[in-house]
Amino acid sequence: MDSTTTTQAPITTIAEVGRHEGETVTLRGWLYNLRESGKLLFPIFRDGSGLIQGVVAKNAVSPEIFDAVKGLTQESSVIVGGKVRADKRAPGGYELDVGNVQVLQRVSEADPYPITPKEHGVDFLMEHRHLWLRSPRQAAILRVRAEIIKAARGFFDERGFTLTDPPILTPAACEGTTTLFPVDYFEEQAYLTQSGQLYIEATAMALGKVYSFGPTFRAEKSKTRRHLTEFWMVEPEVAYATLDDLMDLAEGLISFLVKRCLERRRADLEIIGRDVSKLEKIAPPFPRITYDDAVKMLQEGHAKGAVENRFEWGGDLGSPDETYLSSQFEKPVMVHRYPATVKAFYMEPDPRRPELALCVDVLAPEGYGEIIGGSQRMASYDLLVKRIREHNLPESAFKWYLDLRKYGSVPHGGFGMGIERAVAWICGLEHVRETIPFPRMLHRLYP
């Protein structure tokens, strides 16, 4: 017998235990909790796929087995053999009549597992993030995150997009240096990327339809439930795309992600406590409003007392403004054509009203705010040079970027979707810190 089995019984997982009703199986995992009632023990096991309660009756097992379970400590690693039995009292529908237990490593009671099945504060949990991940809710969130990432990649792969990875180390600031993490690159100043967009504009000119999926770094001292200093973005970029094409693409992507999660991760959404009826409404078409419309809505909201400050045309939408706008719809709302002055230098002006940029922000419902930001990119060489100078950006660093407008420039555009914000919305979480295994935030670099 090797070290990973204790019986001849087939190894299975808690998630698949239903296929083995009435059979004896082997489960490999950890002790989640233990309840005792004299000569009856109720150990709850977890194995990463779910939870199952075991039953150990003193008169049904050897004294060695009974005593091994009786004193067992939380999160001790165990290999358990037992018979699967359907039971209406069990939350998962099945229980395990334990016949055999092998303890791989017993957690010392002198230094017990710190996270008990009781309440804990955020700071304590974040300090123990490496262990917090073992709790059923956190594991469920990570499974939803993985599903969203898989679905996003599948969405683009099946539509003829090519994955092109932009660099993470970049030579110069794209949009100003204040938000970048500096890195020493062989005694030269480099920065961690804050967006792969400029680079995938180049790959889009080579391959037509491309996307990137990777980490992004922002050194902003933001301290809110929507911000991480290190987060993941999926960014499509499409040659010959117009703003309307981009809105169609964003709408299709978001709808697909939600549908996939409802199809494949419904049980996890229920563990998390998500009201899935709100997600079931997410399907095209999404409402599309102009920035002008948004300003009107915000001013009406202010008149009704629902928005604190009166919003004036020309400013960027603040977080409370986005929350109000998104709360007016049951689906994500796409706000397009902002004033060019509040947006990035590379956005294409609206030919009918050059003071506007051909851009779109997608605001998730239920107050989640912006999850996508995108635009049609500036195609004219001369105008782009003018904008770079107006923004006091180092022209030499953008020489390669300007080349894209010199050699066969075409209308094109793309957008970026923040994975963590999308996960937070789909899971209905209070804070993005739970959407990534090890969040990096202003005051959090450990563990």
Add this chain to the structure above:
RNA sequence: UCCUCAGUAGCUCAAUGGCAGAGCAUCCGGCUGUUAACCGGAGGGUUGUAGGUUCGAGUCCUACCUGAGGAGCCA
């Protein structure tokens, strides 16, 4: 960077300026269907740090440290 709030047992929290406590966790004992099990008992404290006011400070004052929520900025 600014605004607000909070730091008391391993954890979650009480304590009118007057003896520093409870639940959970840990240890000991009890219980054959428990569901954050329950019942009885035990151990566990430099009240974030440094000053100050006071007969007396966990409590009031000042500074600092740490964290949380929000603003700005963004995805």
